[in-house]
Amino acid sequence: MATQLADPEAKSTVAPEAVxxxxxxxxxxxxxxxxxxxxxxxxxxxxxxATFPDFPAEIRAPQxxxxxxxxFQINFGSTSIDTAGDAPDVLVAMNPAALKTNVGALKPxxxxxxxxxEFTKRNLEKAKYDVSPLEDGSLAKWQVLAxxxxxxxxxxxxxxxxxxxxxxxxxxxxTLGLALWMFDRDRAPLIDxxxxxxxxxxxxxxxxxxxxxxxxxxxxxxxxxxxxxKLHLGPVPTPAGLYRTITGADAVALGLVAGAQLAHLPMFFxxxxxxxxxxxxxxxxxxxxxxxxxxxAEDEIAAICAAIGASYAGQLGVTSSSGPGIAxxxxxxxxxxxxxxxxxxxNSQRGGPSTGLPTKTEQSDLYQAVYGRNGDAxxxxxxxxxxxxxxxxxxxxxxxxxxxxxPVILLTDGYIANAAEPWQVPDPATFKEFPVxxxxxxxxxxxxxxxxxxxxxxxxxxxxxxxxxxxRIGGIEKAVDTGHLDYSPANHQAQTDARKxxxxxxxxxxxxxxxxxxAPGGKLAVVGWGSTYxxxxxxxxxxxxxxxxxxxxxxxxxxxxxxxxxxxxxxYDKVLVPEMNTGQFKTVLRDQFLVDARPLTKTSGQPFTxxxxxxxxxxxxx
Amino acid sequence: xxxxxxxxxxxxxxxxxxxxRWCPGCGDYAILKxxxxxxxxxxxxxxxxxxxxxxxxxxxxxYYVESYGFHTIHGRAxxxxxxxxxxxxxxxxxxxxxxxxxxxxxxxHTMHVLRRNLDCQILLFNNEIYGLTKGQYSPxxxxxxxxxxxxxxSVDRPASPCAFALGAGARFIARGFDVSKxxxxxxxxxxxxxGAAFVEIFQNCIVYNKDVFNDFAAPKGxxxxxLWLANGEPMLFAKGTQGIALDTExxxxxxxxxxxxxxxxxxxxVHDVTNxxxxxxxxxxxxxxxxxxxxxxxxxxxxxxxxAVMAEREKAAAGKEPNLAKLLAKGQTWTVTEGGxxx
Numbered sequence: 001m002a003t004q005l006a007d008p009e010a011k012s013t014v015a016p017e018a019v020x021x022x023x024x025x026x027x028x029x030x031x032x033x034x035x036x037x038x039x040x041x042x043x044x045x046x047x048x049x050a051t052f053p054d055f056p057a058e059i060r061a062p063q064x065x066x067x068x069x070x071x072f073q074i075n076f077g078s079t080s081i082d083t084a085g086d087a088p089d090v091l092v093a094m095n096p097a098a099l100k101t102n103v104g105a106l107k108p109x110x111x112x113x114x115x116x117x118e119f120t121k122r123n124l125e126k127a128k129y130d131v132s133p134l135e136d137g138s139l140a141k142w143q144v145l146a147x148x149x150x151x152x153x154x155x156x157x158x159x160x161x162x163x164x165x166x167x168x169x170x171x172x173x174x175t176l177g178l179a180l181w182m183f184d185r186d187r188a189p190l191i192d193x194x195x196x197x198x199x200x201x202x203x204x205x206x207x208x209x210x211x212x213x214x215x216x217x218x219x220x221x222x223x224x225x226x227x228x229x230k231l232h233l234g235p236v237p238t239p240a241g242l243y244r245t246i247t248g249a250d251a252v253a254l255g256l257v258a259g260a261q262l263a264h265l266p267m268f269f270x271x272x273x274x275x276x277x278x279x280x281x282x283x284x285x286x287x288x289x290x291x292x293x294x295x296x297a298e299d300e301i302a303a304i305c306a307a308i309g310a311s312y313a314g315q316l317g318v319t320s321s322s323g324p325g326i327a328x329x330x331x332x333x334x335x336x337x338x339x340x341x342x343x344x345x346x347n348s349q350r351g352g353p354s355t356g357l358p359t360k361t362e363q364s365d366l367y368q369a370v371y372g373r374n375g376d377a378x379x380x381x382x383x384x385x386x387x388x389x390x391x392x393x394x395x396x397x398x399x400x401x402x403x404x405x406x407p408v409i410l411l412t413d414g415y416i417a418n419a420a421e422p423w424q425v426p427d428p429a430t431f432k433e434f435p436v437x438x439x440x441x442x443x444x445x446x447x448x449x450x451x452x453x454x455x456x457x458x459x460x461x462x463x464x465x466x467x468x469x470x471x472r473i474g475g476i477e478k479a480v481d482t483g484h485l486d487y488s489p490a491n492h493q494a495q496t497d498a499r500k501x502x503x504x505x506x507x508x509x510x511x512x513x514x515x516x517x518x519a520p521g522g523k524l525a526v527v528g529w530g531s532t533y534x535x536x537x538x539x540x541x542x543x544x545x546x547x548x549x550x551x552x553x554x555x556x557x558x559x560x561x562x563x564x565x566x567x568x569x570x571x572y573d574k575v576l577v578p579e580m581n582t583g584q585f586k587t588v589l590r591d592q593f594l595v596d597a598r599p600l601t602k603t604s605g606q607p608f609t610x611x612x613x614x615x616x617x618x619x620x621x622x
Numbered sequence: 623x624x625x626x627x628x629x630x631x632x633x634x635x636x637x638x639x640x641x642x643r644w645c646p647g648c649g650d651y652a653i654l655k656x657x658x659x660x661x662x663x664x665x666x667x668x669x670x671x672x673x674x675x676x677x678x679x680x681x682x683x684x685y686y687v688e689s690y691g692f693h694t695i696h697g698r699a700x701x702x703x704x705x706x707x708x709x710x711x712x713x714x715x716x717x718x719x720x721x722x723x724x725x726x727x728x729x730x731h732t733m734h735v736l737r738r739n740l741d742c743q744i745l746l747f748n749n750e751i752y753g754l755t756k757g758q759y760s761p762x763x764x765x766x767x768x769x770x771x772x773x774x775x776s777v778d779r780p781a782s783p784c785a786f787a788l789g790a791g792a793r794f795i796a797r798g799f800d801v802s803k804x805x806x807x808x809x810x811x812x813x814x815x816x817g818a819a820f821v822e823i824f825q826n827c828i829v830y831n832k833d834v835f836n837d838f839a840a841p842k843g844x845x846x847x848x849l850w851l852a853n854g855e856p857m858l859f860a861k862g863t864q865g866i867a868l869d870t871e872x873x874x875x876x877x878x879x880x881x882x883x884x885x886x887x888x889x890x891x892v893h894d895v896t897n898x899x900x901x902x903x904x905x906x907x908x909x910x911x912x913x914x915x916x917x918x919x920x921x922x923x924x925x926x927x928x929x930a931v932m933a934e935r936e937k938a939a940a941g942k943e944p945n946l947a948k949l950l951a952k953g954q955t956w957t958v959t960e961g962g963x964x965x
Contacts, residue, residue, distance in 0.1 A: 289939035298734040302701035309705025464690035474693025
């Protein structure tokens, strides 16, 4: 896309189909908030969009430092948007460090908006600049619009008598106001939002509104060097209906609530604070009226054990964490496998190993999910491709858990958890229920057989408190049918086989794998899972537009996989698997189907760009 | 305990058809019998009772009690019990653990279940050894204990379960030992305490740590070495000839002789189970210079965790309609019509 944003020669402004804007500043500058509100304004303008919040692990990193930079990128437009965009068209840099860490990503010819008020000697030193880049010509390949946002903000909020520090905190609203002007956006919803946010402090509300209006007015009236034209990106053609923005963490929380309702069960959620999974617990604690009990446990292990205890007692047990926490839960997952109790385990993956990159995204816990336990302990794995898809995936995880009496792992990642996208609000009346039946009386004449399996290989769910059905379960191998302790060779063989057959059999309850773009067969299939959906979809779309024979397959059910997947993959000459790890799904595909799946890997903590995948497609077809 | 309608059962009703697999002569047999004898007296309902355990010899306990039972993973029984009780507060939850399970690998969970005050009975079988893994020293083993991992004797100092429990915020602390005739009374007191009731039960591991408690548990001369505490009664032992008094200068306990039964003259303390200061001194009272403090050391109930969680949930949900459609459509929404988006 050739942007018209910063073209001084342009006689008339032709709006592009999509624009990528990155707001970058100090972690205390409110960039995530600015981005979030710009996102809302994009939604109200009817644009499609995808966002990428990228913030440091430190809560308040030292001001002005390179590692303290917090950024929020949004790709929005009048066309379908699947990713947060490869390279920004516009970079808003609130200080030298934000410029230094982000300018490299900016498109050639792109627009830099910089706050000169922050380009002080001290801040330049902190950002390791010897000379101000605004003055030494090093930004020549971009358009630079530098002016003193700090001073302009101070001026605009002067009537409210704020202290200097408080007044400067309105800078992000001033900047947002300018951005709203640039993209012809309505200020009214944001003014409403500010008034609501600062309802208890009228002065702060008024000051922020004044800053927003001043930024907007600056765009309207000031001479911006002829660089900036006001652009209007029209609404994307969208099916009629009710929409909202949603992040992956919220979608998981809502999906779990919906899943528990569809199973006719109260939900118990055991969690322990960990980035980036905590947001799910934050969302669920506010939904107690939906029969949700939340429990912040003393550690990750207690969180899953309490959830298993709740499942044993007849609720839908759920726990959630990120890689390091999931590792701690491993032994308890094995117990849930052995005792055949329903449980949903959400893993919001982040960069690893160990503490790794707490706030950055990765897909490197796939082996952990599929294989990461002692013993033969098969657990179904479902993965979400986008924030809104996480809603459906959470429901699917609940369904499998209760219908098959098994723990289920739901994989999302840091990108999905934090990113927002528009979501057409679904009508719950269209959801298919899967009500649970507890065993009420003995199931074999006068005898209770807690491990008697039904046609799917599933044992009954028996709640303590049910008269006459007292029995004991635990982690020691269970005798077929009776569930008594039984270490005998034939029994362990039979139960290992039965547990495997049960989980394998889940494939019969999941839809066949579809091809989301392209044909079921051909030269190249690009097979993805999880949050690589956006860049793969765009890259395959572009390659197909160039006439290349390439298709996009995106797998939701990682374990067990759809029954037709092996045959489907064999219909392509080549299979390329882009993933944000060193090739984990590729290995599973090779193992399961003996296909020559080739990896495209990335472990930088950043999502794939469309261009990276496009280049790999071209390479594979060359 | 729970306020339930008492059920009539006998000891037999609490026995399972499973063969008990502890070593012959193990103290666990006596504890099992004491529990099975006590449950009918409590009017407990097998269908409403759950025994939850971790890993170790003691943790096989649930398999032998005809109720609901969950043999979980090493050290984590308190966490499972928490989930069970929060999911169904009507259940009577008993937690069975050992010195390795509850004080070592699961020390963290023991601390938090006590601090939160989950309504349950916690029976910690303390045999001062790892039995199921063949005799390694444990966190409660006395200094100098020789074992496969400490052939020259252990060097680290032992933990005191009751002192740990009190420090963690427990509101009920009791002690007994496997073959004691008083054990059922201790269990009953634990059951009647609403909240987390912590009971340390000294248990003789006849294979790996045989008779390690004989210094106070042996029948001969037991009166001189056991102080059975009773609320409102003076702290007397040795057939009433000795008692426990407060050394007001050192602010410690001391043993005093009681002449002609005049314990008041000797300054013997009257046990008050709600007195936390006395509890602190009793859990720390060293055996040797003092008798072993047994019975109910401390009993001062506070509101339970599950009651607080339920109350908070009800309050938060009051007047709110659990309407999924409305929940999904919450927040800042917009409607797309033929004419484009609008608020």
